[in-house]
Amino acid sequence: MIISRQKPLDEIKASVAGYHKLAIIGCGGCAAVCQSGGTKQVEEIQKTLGDKKVVFTFQIDEPCDQRILARELRRIEKRLQNVDAVLVLACGTGVQTLASSIDKPCLTGLDTLFPGTVIHSTSYAENCDACGECLLNFTAGICPRTNCPKGIANGPCSEKLDEKCPVDPESECVWVTIDKRKESLTLSNDIQEFPPLNWERRTRPRKTEGKKASPRE
Amino acid sequence: MKKLIEIRTPQLPDIETCMTTIVETKDFDSVILEEAGGVSAIEMGVVLGQYCTKEIFLKITCRDRNRIALHSEMTTAAVAGLFKVVIADGTHPAHTQFPAAKPVYELDALNLLRMIKSNSPPFGVADLSPLNSQPWNIGVCIGGLTHADIGRARKFASAGADMFFVGSLAALTEIKQLTDKPIFLSVAAEQTQDFSETLREAEEAGASGINLVVGSNKLSNGILR
Numbered sequence: 486m487i488i489s490r491q492k493p494l495d496e497i498k499a500s501v502a503g504y505h506k507l508a509i510i511g512c513g514g515c516a517a518v519c520q521s522g523g524t525k526q527v528e529e530i531q532k533t534l535g536d537k538k539v540v541f542t543f544q545i546d547e548p549c550d551q552r553i554l555a556r557e558l559r560r561i562e563k564r565l566q567n568v569d570a571v572l573v574l575a576c577g578t579g580v581q582t583l584a585s586s587i588d589k590p591c592l593t594g595l596d597t598l599f600p601g602t603v604i605h606s607t608s609y610a611e612n613c614d615a616c617g618e619c620l621l622n623f624t625a626g627i628c629p630r631t632n633c634p635k636g637i638a639n640g641p642c643s644e645k646l647d648e649k650c651p652v653d654p655e656s657e658c659v660w661v662t663i664d665k666r667k668e669s670l671t672l673s674n675d676i677q678e679f680p681p682l683n684w685e686r687r688t689r690p691r692k693t694e695g696k697k698a699s700p701r702e
Numbered sequence: 703m704k705k706l707i708e709i710r711t712p713q714l715p716d717i718e719t720c721m722t723t724i725v726e727t728k729d730f731d732s733v734i735l736e737e738a739g740g741v742s743a744i745e746m747g748v749v750l751g752q753y754c755t756k757e758i759f760l761k762i763t764c765r766d767r768n769r770i771a772l773h774s775e776m777t778t779a780a781v782a783g784l785f786k787v788v789i790a791d792g793t794h795p796a797h798t799q800f801p802a803a804k805p806v807y808e809l810d811a812l813n814l815l816r817m818i819k820s821n822s823p824p825f826g827v828a829d830l831s832p833l834n835s836q837p838w839n840i841g842v843c844i845g846g847l848t849h850a851d852i853g854r855a856r857k858f859a860s861a862g863a864d865m866f867f868v869g870s871l872a873a874l875t876e877i878k879q880l881t882d883k884p885i886f887l888s889v890a891a892e893q894t895q896d897f898s899e900t901l902r903e904a905e906e907a908g909a910s911g912i913n914l915v916v917g918s919n920k921l922s923n924g925i926l927r
Contacts (some may be wrong), residue, residue: 638810652794661848663850674849683768
């Protein structure tokens with residue numbers, strides 16, 4: 486799940502200030518779950534942009550998927566011709582996928598936060614940094630690169646004094662958590678050693694091509 | 703027993719006070735210089751070396767440098783004759799005067815130690831042999847005492863750490879079982895009521911020395927007292 490939140494209203498208003506006729510398009514996927522870009526949020530934004538003419542509102546299930554997007558855009562093709570700009574309530578990926586598919590300015594109403602777990606309504610947790618070199622098989626299914634504020638992949642950092650994280654003293658050090666989980670699951674507690682991430686592999690923008698993402702070399 | 707003081711290099715207006723205090727104090731044999739937004743630790747180490755005979759250590763952290771910058775830093779230190787280095791992951795930017803700075807931590811301290819010790823990429827030593835550069839003398843920091851901390855200490859030992867800095871007497875006892883390398887007890891200046899008592903305890907526990915950590919960029923005689 487891509488976690489997102491609505492931008493401050495003033496920022497949204499400033500971004501659409503130069504346009505009169507707008508379309509507002511929400512995301513029926515992640516942003517709807519996050520309550521940042523669902524039908525209700527689209528309606529709310531429409532109300533707050535009272536001085537604008539909102540030509541139409543629309544919901545696309547997954548605007549980040551070009552196949553779905555192409556199908557949905559055919560349904561609104563004509564109405565899009567009547568707007569000056571499109572305000573999109575979707576994550577950065579959704580906004581950019583949409584923007585690359587239409588010849589209208591696309592503005593975002595959301596800030597994209599992180600890929601994360603939905604704990605409950607409006608409560609989310611980051612746990613994957615999409616590094617492309619997953620350690621989960623060695624760390625009891627807990628990612629130290631994401632859950633440690635320093636991203637230390639080799640044991641607790643030099644500054645940890647007890648079981649708590651020195652950056653967030655309210656939290657347990659992820660390496661202590663990993664240790665405990667390994668013990669409770671009777672997994673081997675031999676501490677592995679991991680090389681630093683290979684950033685050459687992470688040169689942006691990343692993409693995979695072919696029938697499926699091929700295994701890392 | 704060796705007495706070290708660890709300071710963050712000062713901001714420009716505080717350089718003179720800081721340098722004078724270090725040069726004049728007779729309470730410490732060695733000084734560890736850490737950069738945390740202050741002046742260059744290498745530059746300060748070079749200047750200090752001209753005014754006193756104290757042993758100079760650099761503390762290099764992984765917080766704000768990627769491997770390219772760390773390589774330059776180590777090579778420059780070697781050229782400057784500063785081959786005693788304490789490496790650490792480093793205090794997170796959120797707890798510094800630059801809380802909005804990007805945390806780097808591209809390498810962790812273990813990765814850095816491995817790279818230095820395996821000379822890959824060449825961290826100065828081989829290239830500098832004509833200058834009679836000495837081999838690196840690398841210290842590492844172990845904060846806690848959990849199984850994970852001890853596991854990391856074991857990895858540091860196997861990677862060739864030359865000295866250990868620990869955060870407690872209990873950790874000192876544990877690490878002593880892993881290595882015969884020098885172990886120093888690091889204590890925060892702000893939390894140390896009776897330095898001579900702490901010194902005695904460290905000596906009794908078998909520490910090779912004690913490291914008084916001053917957690918600010920400002921160093922004055924007041925702190926040392």
